[in-house]
Amino acid sequence: MSQSLSKNLIHLIYSTKHRKPWITEESRPRLFAYQAGIFQRMDSPALVIGGVEDHVHALFCLSKNHSLSKVVQEVKQGSSKWMKTPEGTENGAFQWQGGYAAFSVSQSKVPQVQSYIENQVEHHRRMSFQDELRVLFRRHQIEFDERYVWD
16 A cells, blocks of 8 residues: 555543542633644544543544554643643643543444533533443453552
């Protein structure tokens, strides 16, 4: 094949450090727009970004030129710095947790995942962040140790 073609859709989830409720309702649209810009600069356009006060979900198309860990690092690092500025929340203590969860998404499931991300506020009225991740880990057959997942 003379060129490299790929389409890897990723559902990414990451939390604020110790799940502190630092992502205010007011700051969310600006944060998500800022993060979308970082995804775009990493050649990994976001289809949708959403979340609640203590964590973010993003569905994006992973670049063929960058690793998942590099894209996540850039998004988390850049948006953490931004959250500390006057344009963000001016919260000098803001931090993301060290890790993340990432799941591959079939093209046929994109509408369902988009809807799920868009409805995070409603979803988390019924389910905690920890229970949400446990369900996703089981659904994607990811083995995990509770001692090392939560920080």
